[in-house]
Amino acid sequence: MYFQALFIFSLLIISSSQAAVLDFCVGDLSLPDGPGGYACKKPSKVTSxxxxxxxxxxPVKLIPLIKAAVTPAFAPQFPGLNGLGISMARLDLAIGGVIPMHxxxxxxxxxxxxxxxxxAGFISSSDNKVFFKTLKQGDIMVFPxxxxxxxxxxGKTSALAIVSFSSPTPGLQITDFALFANDLPTELVAATTFLDAALIKKLKGVLGGTN
Amino acid sequence: MYFQALFIFSLLIISSSQAAVLDFCVGDLSLPDGPGGYACKKPSKVTSxxxxxxxxxxPVKLIPLIKAAVTPAFAPQFPGLNGLGISMARLDLAIGGVIPMHxxxxxxxxxxxxxxxxxAGFISSSDNKVFFKTLKQGDIMVFPxxxxxxxxxxGKTSALAIVSFSSPTPGLQITDFALFANDLPTELVAATTFLDAALIKKLKGVLGGTN
Amino acid sequence: MYFQALFIFSLLIISSSQAAVLDFCVGDLSLPDGPGGYACKKPSKVTSxxxxxxxxxxPVKLIPLIKAAVTPAFAPQFPGLNGLGISMARLDLAIGGVIPMHxxxxxxxxxxxxxxxxxAGFISSSDNKVFFKTLKQGDIMVFPxxxxxxxxxxGKTSALAIVSFSSPTPGLQITDFALFANDLPTELVAATTFLDAALIKKLKGVLGGTN
Amino acid sequence: MYFQALFIFSLLIISSSQAAVLDFCVGDLSLPDGPGGYACKKPSKVTSxxxxxxxxxxPVKLIPLIKAAVTPAFAPQFPGLNGLGISMARLDLAIGGVIPMHxxxxxxxxxxxxxxxxxAGFISSSDNKVFFKTLKQGDIMVFPxxxxxxxxxxGKTSALAIVSFSSPTPGLQITDFALFANDLPTELVAATTFLDAALIKKLKGVLGGTN
Amino acid sequence: MYFQALFIFSLLIISSSQAAVLDFCVGDLSLPDGPGGYACKKPSKVTSxxxxxxxxxxPVKLIPLIKAAVTPAFAPQFPGLNGLGISMARLDLAIGGVIPMHxxxxxxxxxxxxxxxxxAGFISSSDNKVFFKTLKQGDIMVFPxxxxxxxxxxGKTSALAIVSFSSPTPGLQITDFALFANDLPTELVAATTFLDAALIKKLKGVLGGTN
Amino acid sequence: MYFQALFIFSLLIISSSQAAVLDFCVGDLSLPDGPGGYACKKPSKVTSxxxxxxxxxxPVKLIPLIKAAVTPAFAPQFPGLNGLGISMARLDLAIGGVIPMHxxxxxxxxxxxxxxxxxAGFISSSDNKVFFKTLKQGDIMVFPxxxxxxxxxxGKTSALAIVSFSSPTPGLQITDFALFANDLPTELVAATTFLDAALIKKLKGVLGGTN
Incomplete structure (x- = not known):
């Protein structure tokens, strides 16, 4: 006989109704969340x-003027990632497309x-050194x-990239949007960016910012 | 004037020679490592x-009998990931290819x-429930x-997947290899797997295990 | 006088009604849980x-065929551990008893x-090296x-061990149960373990698996 | 034109209703809390x-006999800190004032x-070595x-210090209060502190302890 | 045939010389340590x-006057625990033995x-509430x-306990030793504990403190 | 007698030569660092x-054109913070002074x-909402x-603030410096910021950037 023993099925007394904190915590977006993520969906309702x-x-529809789009699979879109320390997104870039500084x-x-x-490239904080390189199909690059x-x-064709993050909720702050698609008074934007007010007002107009 | 000020270049007195712990820590595999990863390469020697x-x-050459291969980009292969909480790997599966239980x-x-x-699928620990599904191009799946x-x-064609991990050193333990490609005495393998000794010896022979 | 001062009792204005997040978070299993564990029982209801x-x-009753039992004191059984990064379990092994690979x-x-x-022993993931040793009363061993x-x-007598874990919810996945006490179709188990279908069906029969 | 593009406003499909887990989690003290802190206030209700x-x-009123006071800005007082790994407090010390061992x-x-x-000073655990120093205005000191x-x-004037902590809920255990402002029976306090019962009863009387 | 395939042995290209950061990091106490623990012993030199x-x-020899002893198995004593988030210690208490407040x-x-x-018992920080209970053989208790x-x-016999910690280097600060077995000037001890100088000098004499 | 026992001095066998990983890890900047921070200075050489x-x-000398200065007390400047999850900095702002967007x-x-x-204020990433407020002496504000x-x-006088961080190495990336005080080719800066090349070249000239 290949298997030497007749097990009893309930070897361990960990009831499945309490399983949520053990293996996974699929997010239930209808409950209050906490600093670590969403509350867990009841295990009995979790499916593949x-x-x-x-x-x-x-891809989502490209944004015409950046000729690109970011499609996130973060915990709000994909609650199965909740609490697991990882997420993904898809980048589509048409010819000439750009994901701006963020x-x-x-x-x-x-x-x-x-x-x-x-x-692709990133800028170090300590000395403003830029690390950038042209990546070909199959290359990977890390951004700290x-x-x-x-x-x-x-390149001369459209490009597609998959990016992965070390958090289920990495956030995304595009600098142009943060600075100009907001309602921070123009004089405060000017004071903190050293761009002049006329330019800021123009950018706010384009991006939907006010004040 | 668009920029209202003439900055002095050294606004902050954080010298770049001490930058390593701030932004990144490219692994130097020639130095002793620690629980958190490799020691850092000197910042002045770090390049794009x-x-x-x-x-x-x-892809690496496929393993004939599983018709598949795993190509890791973990910190030992890609030291730029060191300390950053993330890594990747590439899975190649020919028609009929399999990445065994691991x-x-x-x-x-x-x-x-x-x-x-x-x-693809995974098995929960609390109740041995299996969560599995057939994934098509562009689908993503999370494994807790x-x-x-x-x-x-x-499918009916070869398949390619990119996997990402929530650690720069996720490790990989393929159950068949762990159980049979080792030097644990056959009677201990038998006692802890409930497979019989003859089968274990056969598997050890195939996989290179001894004892 | 040994004590030089008459304190006022309420030195600090941290009200006890808000104490839960400060010192401990006894789990309340009736509330939704999150990625970090159970919600906290109200401090006013917490007792020694x-x-x-x-x-x-x-010990719980031994499982006859492994002549052993595992009795967990994880957060679901002992909610006082919730959020504290530690738990315990008791292992009872009769003569010839075994806790299978897990x-x-x-x-x-x-x-x-x-x-x-x-x-006791464990198998490393990088090279399938087995680290095992016979432990006598009072010895301790760590499993990464x-x-x-x-x-x-x-030994020649029954054995008792106390194990401690670096998490209040360590989980426990016994390989035989995960592989055979489930409803994963036999052909998928075969494909991912390289055991043949007849053996798998036999093991599924013994362990309560289906399909 | 300074800005080369007309963006569409909704570049990314992260709805603001799901923003809480991304950027911050202002504590809602009316909801059950968890090991990681308070549940999050709804983002739509969060203001500056x-x-x-x-x-x-x-400062709060000084405690006459220590001529000092501690005013906490921990998560229970300042829920905006919830989940952010930091908090503050204010120390006021009149001439001769003391924040006792804690x-x-x-x-x-x-x-x-x-x-x-x-x-100010602290005592190491490994060898009871004391690290202490007299700090002047503008000095900082770290307590592990x-x-x-x-x-x-x-000094010869009143003193004011701001202290910061590496947690939103650092806790504060003043040794004298912990030992004597409680209801632990005097014989247990005596057994575990090696102070005699008469002194302990006197201190309990002063500090409001019982038994 | 039970095993359907002839594997090639080197399925994955993770060389064992780089295994240390993957599975474990046995501490090498001869190298400089870091905030996360000791540097790792070379994997090729690691044995069971x-x-x-x-x-x-x-047990170590009991301390006569507390009739007890603590025997640590922390990372410095047991370097196999290094980086693994757990450790143990043994408590021996003769009849009347005490592990003092710590x-x-x-x-x-x-x-x-x-x-x-x-x-055994502990004192909460928020309201000086004491949680204590008499434990019998086999009971477990958690101390946050x-x-x-x-x-x-x-009890009426000697007692033995095994304690486990959520860190390989939990530290141990016995209050009496911290306060009196040091070289902190008596007037500073008096000022921060509200015990009088004569008592402190006596305790310092007993415990080996100076000044 | 107030103290009931004559302790033996060496209650515990934790030798002080191994104390570094227990209580603190003062950074030794001359040794290789790792992802978690600097290697530890030998405990025997650590002083108050x-x-x-x-x-x-x-304060350091103000930067004339922002009329402000940041003085960091991060781990590179203050190695006693190494590994302790906290740091500080001092902000000096003359009348009209500004710490730019960072x-x-x-x-x-x-x-x-x-x-x-x-x-002071910050910009959320999910919806570019700005949270800002005028702070008076003694106010505190948190920036996620x-x-x-x-x-x-x-205000109408010079201002001084102390800021504290939830890391010993928080980093600091001033947006203007990151974008313009670097050697990233102007066309790449233009493509990723949507500012025009003439303005970028001017800013690069002012801030010391090239290309």
Missing amino acids: DDFVFSGLAT THPGASEVLYVVQGEIC QGLLHFQINS | DDFVFSGLAT THPGASEVLYVVQGEIC QGLLHFQINS | DDFVFSGLAT THPGASEVLYVVQGEIC QGLLHFQINS | DDFVFSGLAT THPGASEVLYVVQGEIC QGLLHFQINS | DDFVFSGLAT THPGASEVLYVVQGEIC QGLLHFQINS | DDFVFSGLAT THPGASEVLYVVQGEIC QGLLHFQINS
Whole structure:
């Protein structure tokens, strides 16, 4: 006989009704959340579908003027990631497309070039040194936590990249949007960026900022 | 004038020679490592190349009998990831290819299907419930930390997936290899797996285990 | 006078009604949990009994065919551990008893032999090297996070061990149960373990698996 | 034109209703809390006022006999700190004032002398070595996590210090209060402190302890 | 045939010379340490003995006047624990023995009574509430991180307990020793404890303190 | 007798030569560092001076054109903070002084107004909402991790603030410097910021950038 023993089924007295904190915590977005993420969906209601997300299979519509789009699979979109220290996103860049300077306040990022050619880089905080390189299909690049970085389609075809983050909720702060698509009074933007008021007002107009 | 001020260049007195602990810590594999990872390469020797890895651009040779291969980009292969809480790997599965049951002792995983169709799943620890699904191109699936999981090419073409981990050193323990490609005496393997000795000896023979 | 001062009692204005997040967070299993554990019981209802657990004082009934039992004191059984980064369990092994190959997905373990003699070991992930040793009364052994390990009564009397974990919810995945006490179709188990279908069906029959 | 593009406003599909887990988690003290802190206030109700606290601007009334006071700005007082790994407090010490020996169970501390002169120190656990020094205005001192420490006004004017902690809920355990302002039976206090019962009863009387 | 495939041995290209950061990091006490623990011993020199510690099998000599002893198995004594988030210690208490009031600055603790009867308790920081109980053989009790606690042999036989900590380096600060076995000037001890100078000098004399 | 026992001095066998990983890890900047910080100075060479820093007692010279200065007390300047999860800095703002838009990639911040009046704010990443307020002496404000924020002297006197961070190495990335005081080619800066090349070249000239 290949198996030498007749087990009793309930070897251990960990009831499945209490399983949530053991293996996973699929987020229940209808409950109050906490600093560590969403509250857990009841284990009895969790199915395979909770761990699979198809929202990256097709790109969202490109933003015409950056000729690019970011499609996140963070915990709010994919609650199966809740509490697991990881997430993904899809970058689509048409010819000439750009993901402008941005940061992820709470995560490091690794980018994988699925298709095309991408020039990507980040800026160190201590000495403003720029680390950048042109990546070809299959190359990966890491962007350390919280630093300004960018991606540009530097090839002659559209480009596709998958990026992964060291947090289920990495955040995304695009510098232009943060500075100009807000209601911070123009004089405060001017004082803190050293750009002049006329330019700021113009950018606010374009990006939907006020004041 | 667009910029209202003439800055002095050295606004802050953080010397770049001490920058390593601030932004990143590219691993220096020649120095002793610690529980948190490798010691840091001197910042003055760090270049853009340290943050880019091309080892996933081409698959390693497939293992004939599983018709598959795993190509890691963990901190030992890609020291730029050191200390950053993230890593990647590439999975190649020919038609009929399989990544056998395995765990990553220290990380959760997200898989992105670059090409083909993959049936993937994991087994919960509390009630041995299996969560599995057939994934198509562009789908992603999450595998919570430390749980047994697998990937099978369930399509009619070869498949390619990129997986990302919540640690720069996720580890990889393939159950068959752990159990049979070792020198643990057959009677101890038998006692702890309830497989019979003859089968274990056969498997040890195939996989290179001894005793 | 030994004490030089007449204190006013309420030196600090931290009201006890807000104390829960300060010192401890006894789990309230009736509330939704989160990635970090259970919600906290109201401090005013917490008593000394919440921090004491007697469930390890007597073993559960042994599982006849492994001649052993595991009695957990994890957060679901002992909610006073919630959020505190530690838990315990009791291992009872009759003569010839075995705790089969298993992992704890989210914790390292230290074992203390209270009585008897135990042969214990773990398998490293990088090179399938086995570290094992026969432990006598009073010996302790550490099992690094997430790695396959086992314990066998190698002595001539029954054995008792206390194990401690680096998490209040370490999880426990016994490989045989994970692989065969589930409803994963036999052909998928076969494909991912390289055991043949007949054996798998037999094991599923013994362990209560289906499909 | 300074800005080359007309952005569409909703570049990314992260709805603001799900923003709480991304950037901050202002504590809602009316909801159940968890091991990681309070549940999050709904983002739509968060205002600038949630991130500002004026409770340190004026000292609380000094405790006459220590001629000092501690005013905390921990998460219970300042819920905007919830989940952010930091907090503050204000120390007021009249001439001759003292913050008695105490610990913060869950945090390291840095003290900044705003005004006056303070003699401060801590005691290492491994060899009972005392590290102490007289600090002048503008000096800072660090007290490693969990160690006994104290602050004394050693100058000829009143002193003011701001202290910061590496946790939003550092806790504060003043040794004299812990030992004597409780209901632990005198014989147990005596057995565990080696002070005699008469002295303990006297101190309990002064500090409000019983038994 | 039970095993359907002939594997090639080197499935994965993770060389064992780089294994240290993957599975474990046995401490090498001869190298400089860091905030996270000791540097790692070279994997090629690690053996099973590195993961086993026999120093708790026999008690150290009891301290006559507390009729008790603490035998630590922390990372400095048992370097196999380095980086793994857990450690142990053995408590021996003769009849009437006491482990005096103390804290562990960086860890929570769980105590298991191997033999005898122990009265144990801790003091909360927020309201000086004491949680204590008499534990019998097999009972466990948890002491939350950083709080003052004690153990007393309350039975009629000697007692033995195994305690486990949520850190490989929990630290141990016995209040009496911290306050009186040091060289802090008596007037500073008096000022910060409100005990009088004569008593402090007497205690310093007994415990080996100076000044 | 007040103290009932004659202790033996060496109650515990934790030798002080191994104390470094227990209580603190003063950074030794001459040794290789790791992801968690600097290697530890030998405990026998650590003195009280290692835990005290006077570099914030006097401001550095103000930068004329921002009329402000930041004086850091991070681990590189104050190695006693190494590994302790906290640091400080001093902000000096003359009348009209400004700390321009910046981020700390790895830390949250709390600001305390020592003197004067400061208008401070931050920008959320999810919806570009600005949270800002005018702070008076004694007010504190929290800036969540990684988000763009600023401080402006909005009063009629010079202002002084002490800021504290949730990391010993919070980093500091001033947006203007990161974007213009670097050697990133102007066309890449233009592509990723949507500012025009002429303005970028001018700013690069002012700030010392090239290319």
